[in-house]
Structures are given as C-alpha cells and as structure tokens.
Amino acid sequence: VSTIRYIAVVGGTDVDEAVTSHAEEVGRLLARAGAVVVTGGRQGVSAAVSRGAVEAGGITLGILPGRSREEGNHWLSYSVVTDLGDTRNAIVVMNGDAVIALDGAYGTLNEIARALIDGVPVVGLGTWELRRHAVDDEAVVRVSTPEEAVETALRLAAG
Amino acid sequence: VSTIRYIAVVGGTDVDEAVTSHAEEVGRLLARAGAVVVTGGRQGVSAAVSRGAVEAGGITLGILPGRSREEGNHWLSYSVVTDLGDTRNAIVVMNGDAVIALDGAYGTLNEIARALIDGVPVVGLGTWELRRHAVDDEAVVRVSTPEEAVETALRLAAG
Amino acid sequence: VSTIRYIAVVGGTDVDEAVTSHAEEVGRLLARAGAVVVTGGRQGVSAAVSRGAVEAGGITLGILPGRSREEGNHWLSYSVVTDLGDTRNAIVVMNGDAVIALDGAYGTLNEIARALIDGVPVVGLGTWELRRHAVDDEAVVRVSTPEEAVETALRLAAG
C-alpha cells in the first residue's frame, strides 16, 4: 500500500482558461501514471486538476480548510476536513512526494515556500519566480508544459 | 461524491485479542455498509479496524501524527501526514459523521471529548464512562456488540 | 528567564458564583507565587482566574481560538491568536508545567485528557471524575480548595 505515489498540486483559485486546461491535463497525466492527486480541495487549479484526474480514473484527495465537506469541489474521491483555515496549506504540500505549482497568488507562494522548507521538490508551470536578495539559485524547477511538469514531478518524487 | 459516509473509529493502541476481534468486526461491517473508515492510522484498534475494513473491500483513511507515511499500519487505503503530533486527534474525529470508540486510554478520551465539543455522535463499545461532577447524562451512546456499534453509528451519522 | 513557572488553568465557560470565586482565588494565589497564568483567554473560568491574577499583579497569557484579540477577556496581559478553533485547547494545556481544572464541560475534559497524554500533572477542583472501564486509578489529583489546588500544582510543576 505504501508504494503509492502522492503528488500535491497547488495553484490559483481564480484562473483563466489556459491555466484550467493545463491543470486538467496535469490531473489526467498523474491519474494515468497511477499517482494520487492531493490538493486544497476547492476551486480553480484544485478543481481542474481533480476533474482531470477523476475523469481519467484516478484518485483525488482534498485537504479542506474548514469543517464541512460541502466546501470541497465535485471531483474529490475523498476529502479531509481540518478546521485549520489557511494553515492547512502546510498539510497539503506535506502530503506530496513532489509538488506541482501552476499560476497562483500568495497562497501558492506560501505552499511553495513550505515545500522548500521541507525539502519536497517543487515543479513550477507558470508560477512564482523566486529570487532571494543575494541568491541566484532557482529553487523551483521550471517547466513549460503539463507533460513536462508531470514527468519531472514523478522523477523527482522517486528520487 | 459527497454522499459517502465517513465513520471515525478510535481506541486503544495496546489492545487484547477480544478488543482486536471487535475492532476487526466493526471494520468489516462498516466496509459492507459502504462507509469510509477514518482512524489515527497506527496500531491497536486503528490497525484492527482498518484490516477488517480493507479485507472486506472497504476504504480506509489514516490521519497520521508525523511526517512519514511509514508510520501508518498496513491496512490504510490512503494516508494523510500532518506533523501535528497528538493534536491530529482533533482532525481524526472531525472527519467522522459519527465516531465509534473501543477501549482506549487518554488519547481516546481526548478524541471522545473533542467529538462531543463538535456535536459529533459518539458510540462506545467498552470504553470510557463519562460522569461529570454534577451531571448525570451519558454523552456516549453505549453498546455491547460490533453489530450494534455500527448500526447505531450509521443511524446517528445519517441524523 | 526560563525559570518562570507557567500554570495552565482550564474550566467551564458558563460558571456560577462559587466557581467564579474559586477561580479568582486560584489566580490571586498563582500571581502571588510568581507563576504565569495560561488560559484559553475567553469567558468563565478563564476570565475569573485572569482577573484574580492580574489584580494581584500577576501576568496572564490567553491562547485564543480565532484570529482576533478582541475575543479575549479584559484581564489578559498578553494574548496569542491561533486560528485553530477548539484545536487550540492542546496548546493551552501544553503550556502549563501543571494544569488546574475547575468545573467545566467537554472542552475541559478534552484539555484534561490532552494533559494526561503529555504527562502534564492535572489538579482538579470540582471537575470531571475519570473512571476508565477497567481501571481504578485516579489520574486527576483531586483537591477541595483553591489554596490546595495552587499548592499542589506548584509542587507537581516543580516535578
């Protein structure tokens, strides 16, 4: 049972069609690879990636901020309520063997930073560029397509 | 998707054969009723109820205290790591539409009390008797068999 | 700085005059002994013990469930917001070198149980009697007066 791969996918909640389409494709490819998709369980990227995964026969887990499963989108195989508010972001990324980030605002930045604290690999598709005052390294592995995102995440997760 | 019933099962970590057998039977009956079994994911009652459920074709979620899925027992369909230590007890019971408690020590008492704070129905099979200084009501619905525990929990969860 | 003694005081939120008077006296005595009083920061026992402590020149910390300090009672020297809801109960008791429980309902039971999980000594003044199915020991040290509660808590805290 413990050999299942879990991939966390994080990103914006208010996203355009191009991001939605990318997220669905990421979900579809993760499902085909047999990975469990973990998200924050709500709208935007979480909904699109879960829809893509479930429609391809995959499994999706949503880690919700409140107390009610009603908050979850319609494409969660299983949901977990936490009543932790935005503090549940930490639990979302902690549950990925790797994280894929698409688009996103401060919530996504918060999740990327938490993954980097924990040493979880982060793959970025059109998301935050991190540049520290005096540091040049690029902590997020930047990719250009959903295919590349999933392939890279699965490779790093296996690492 | 949201019509799935989730039942949290809590109890001792160091249990005798009679309790183990009861917990396995509870898991089996919950699986047959189509309920998702949520536990703290580790030993004792959590392992026995998950084993019973999974062997009967059910789904089990383990909400783990640490950062590693390796902590989980071998009968978890999916696990969620939290890094919250014993504070994750709150998340275990919050995820049940009803809670079944078997045997158990202070961890179980902590979980029963949290469920009662939240208004989640608690069914007790050989567990703590709660008697408040000046109150006579019995907050935990006491039952005598696994069959009665599952039937009562599912009825109260539907409530 | 690290030699300060912290005592957590937990109890009911809707309490009668006798309990209020006991809680105020507990606060007063803890302040005179130089202990920092930690509570959940809201009404009932938390407010009374904080009032007693602050009026006697002591220091009180309130660990609040929400995001706003406005939730706190008027006798907190300093407050800490958590946005953890009732899950913050764990943090309240974790911050005591010993815990004093007065009266109280399920929230207090939840806190007593957490303290016992953590091995933090619990002194009870008119609160829950814990009796496990097949266990006769009394986990909570029962006392009859505020003086005895404070004296016992300070002795056990010094461990």
Next chain:
Amino acid sequence: VSTIRYIAVVGGTDVDEAVTSHAEEVGRLLARAGAVVVTGGRQGVSAAVSRGAVEAGGITLGILPGRSREEGNHWLSYSVVTDLGDTRNAIVVMNGDAVIALDGAYGTLNEIARALIDGVPVVGLGTWELRRHAVDDEAVVRVSTPEEAVETALRLAAG
C-alpha cells in the same frame, strides 16, 4: 490591555553581523515605541531582535515550534510552545499587527506569504523580492534602515 501593539519580526536563522545589528536595532526601537515583539523564538534574527528589545526594557513573545521552552533563546519575556513544527510560522505572523522581515530563507518567505494571505502589512529590510509571473506590484514595503522599518511597521499597524 487590548491597545498594545504587537509587531512580528521574522528573518534568517543563520545571519551575519550586519543583519544581527539591524535586528537588534529594530528590537530596540520597537521596545521604545511600546510594541510587543513577537518572533519564532529561536536563533538568528529572532534572537537578535529579542535581545535588542529586552535590553531596552521591552516585552518579547516567542512562539516555539516544539514542546520545550528550552528551545527558546535567552531574550524571551514569555514563550509559547506549540508542537506544530514549522506550521507554527502561521501563528507567528498572525500575531503581528504588522510584520517586519529581515534577510531570511524559505521559512521567512513562508511567513511573508502567510502575512500577505491574511492582509497583514509586511515591511522588508534586505529580504525576499516577490515578483509574480504576470504581476508587477510589490507586495512587501521595502525599506533601507531599521528606523524606517519600525516607523513604517507602526504606521501600517495603526492603519
């Protein structure tokens, strides 16, 4: 009591002399302004800002990641243990009416992002530059000196 101003200060744990000196000066100025200084309670910027504040007669609160107050640095007036690990970062910044960030790595980025989610003003002194893929606004108010950092934070906190 509720009119006290709380300012959270976050930053690197392994910092050079220049950053240490800046942090001490920030602490000193916050103490003189009567603000309570909230930090993660450990080394680097947290220790330096707390030292500066306490030596100037101020009050410092440290929100610690583990269970033991021994983890805290020597300049905490009061400490709060959480057993939340790095997830306690959320509680540190949530307790500021404004946040001052100095230097720092991913932990600091995580805290800045959380403050921005919550709408808490962030003042940056030699810390992360945030630039979102398609956004040009600068979410962190950038300053050049400790004086400017404290003055700006207090002004925004009053906002």
